[in-house]
Amino acid sequence: MAASEVVDGMQRLQVEDDSGPATSSPETLRNINIVFIGHVDAGKSTLCGHLLYLTGNLDERTLEKYEKEAKSKGRESWKFAWALDLTEQERSKGKTTDYGVASFRTRTKHITIIDAPGHKAYVPAMISGTGQADVAILVISARKGEFEAGFERGGQTREHAMLAKTAGVRQLVVVVNKMDEPTVQWSQERFRDICDKLTPFLKQIGYRPQELSWVPVSGYSGENLRERVSPSVCSWYRGGSLLEVLDALKLPPRPLDVPVRMTVVDKFREMGVCILGKVESGIVRNGDRLLLMPPRLAVQVAGITVDAEEVPAAEPGDNVKLLVKGVEEDDIHPGQVLCAEDAPVEATTVFDGQIMLVEHKSILTAGYRCVAHIQAAAVEVVFERLLAEVDRRTNQIAKKYPKFVRPGSTFIARLAVAQPVCVTPFKDFAPLGRFMLRDEGTTIGAGVVLRIPGQRIVSGVKGATDSSSSEAAMT
Structure with a gap:
């Protein structure tokens, strides 16, 4: 242009x-x-x-x-x-x-x-x-x-x-x-x-x-x-x-007729326990029962505030303050997700992601540690295994199981975190399928969640299955 x-x-x-x-x-x-x-x-x-x-x-x-x-x-x-x-x-x-x-x-x-x-x-x-x-x-x-x-x-x-x-x-x-x-x-x-x-x-x-x-x-x-x-x-x-x-800005699509997903940004106490966050999908209504993931705690919405005004419901795109019952302030942390009881989001300690490495001081190998930003969560992540290098022009696998990757490359890796985080495959729900990688004060890469290998879910939503399923799907 x-x-x-x-x-x-x-x-x-x-x-x-x-x-x-x-x-x-x-x-x-x-x-x-x-x-x-x-x-x-x-x-x-x-x-x-x-x-x-x-x-x-x-x-x-x-x-x-x-x-x-x-x-x-x-x-x-x-x-x-x-x-x-x-x-x-x-x-x-x-x-x-x-x-x-x-x-x-x-x-x-x-x-x-x-x-x-x-x-x-x-x-x-x-x-x-x-x-x-x-x-x-x-x-x-x-x-x-x-x-x-x-x-x-x-x-x-x-x-x-x-x-x-x-x-x-x-x-x-x-x-x-x-x-x-x-x-x-x-x-x-x-x-x-x-x-x-x-x-x-x-x-x-x-x-x-x-x-x-x-x-x-x-x-x-x-x-x-x-x-x-x-x-x-x-x-x-x-x-x-x-x-x-x-x-004149175009409004983004607002997914209303889908299960509730609300990312937690902060918490505080004001006439009770309050959660700050953004509604990503579904409609949150006063009186609703929701799950706080992880650790799968049931909460009840006792009040909804948008821009200092109490409202009966909040829609996707609303940055809200929820007055909730059933949890203590210490139970709430940035990066958690409030979701529908009958359709909870997955919480896992391992996921496969496709990553674009934009900046790094040297090559990157398995065992490398950095900080991953997933919505409002900031967690230490370790690269358990490099699964494939991707051709950026065709988005096809160029090399399986590389020993290392260089800055400027796109690759697929298995990532592990010490504490459970809420993620979904990007193709299923984009807001919880993105992450950024930072190290020593610098953004080194960005990625999307491809899959949760073997459904190794720790939230009780799904049981463990064969942990090699992700590699099989990748090949």
């Missing part, structure tokens, strides 16, 4: 005219979850805070308070960021350390925004936030030197984009921020240069042109956020504002 296609008015998502039909009531709005990702200091938190302000979710008095406090610290430009950077550590250093969540409404959608940290030290929190998203906004700083720092080796732009794709985020909005900065001044040439460098990489990791949208903005001044940027400021951009693009 040529950069000229981007700047000559292309919008990969059709933007509706302002004269289109307005939504009749908040109840008709469909929910969509959007995560803001990108290199540190790209302006993600400021962008999120300004969107909240423009949509009426950050009032003038609170903004003035933030501005006064930020000014006293010599950081007046951080006033919008403080809407989501709430801790003293985040505010004093100007770095998001955990993901923040807020929401606003457009004409057609209820949008939940997730502000993910951009610093390399907080990638696990970024992964947890991205796991709850349907769409990602990749925020790029147009300031001279900052885009290059994020995109070149060691920057987080590449890693965040790849992690979003691995997490199943199919739509990506590339927001080129800080276009009003003195080194940029809404330069068409700078915008084109960024597009030209990013496009091949995004294509390489799997994003198709129709899944991408490109928007130049200023997160601090607010230009091209709600209202389209004035031609007197930027004469070459003919696309929609960021809110118009978000309003």
Whole structure:
């Protein structure tokens, strides 16, 4: 995709005219979850805070308070960021350390925004936030030197984009921020240069042109956020504002008529035991009895909250707070899954996965250990056996039982974890069939679950059978 296609008015998502039909009531709005990702200091938190302000979710008095406090610290430009950077550590250093969540409404959608940290030290929190998203906004700083720092080796732009794709985020909005900065001044040439460098990489990791949208903005001044940027400021951009693009996003499919699956992100105590998570499939209703997997504990839903409002039911895509009975707070851990009693998800200590090794300091052999991120769970994993090397062009087995694999290769391996985790074959249920591999603070690979060998299920759902069945199926 040529950069000229981007700047000559292309919008990969059709933007509706302002004269289109307005939504009749908040109840008709469909929910969509959007995560803001990108290199540190790209302006993600400021962008999120300004969107909240423009949509009426950050009032003038609170903004003035933030501005006064930020000014006293010599950081007046951080006033919008403080809407989501709430801790003293985040505010004093100007770095998001955990993901923040807020929401606003457009004409057609209820949008939940997730502000993910951009610093390399907080990638696990970024992964947890991205796991709850349907769409990602990749925020790029147009300031001279900052885009290059994020995109070149060691920057987080590449890693965040790849992690979003691995997490199943199919739509990506590339927001080129800080276009009003003195080194940029809404330069068409700078915008084109960024597009030209990013496009091949995004294509390489799997994003198709129709899944991408490109928007130049200023997160601090607010230009091209709600209202389209004035031609007197930027004469070459003919696309929609960021809110118009978000309003036109395609909603992902919502699997309603299937068993309940809800991934657990966090827990806390508030008038009882509460679970935070995202409903992946099915409908969770107040009063439902569900299973917490593992360790197969029965729980009853005593209350459902979405965006601080109590609701009778939650649907796929909703990030919810459940008040539950039947379990203690210590029984709940990130990465567990709430599921239907009559159709529990599998929990196992071993699975076979197809992995793309993108970065590693040397060859990888059986016995190698690293950390696997499966939804919100982060578990140590060991490569028990390398089963096959795969030809990336044909996706066919090129070599059986290799002794080692090199960076850049795709292969099938048997992975084992010390504690049971909830996974499913990717072809059966994609949200629980993806995982990411990290070691020494670096993402080294991404993969999908192919099968659970021999149905070695530890949850009591299925009994053990021949453990060689996976190798037989692979051959």
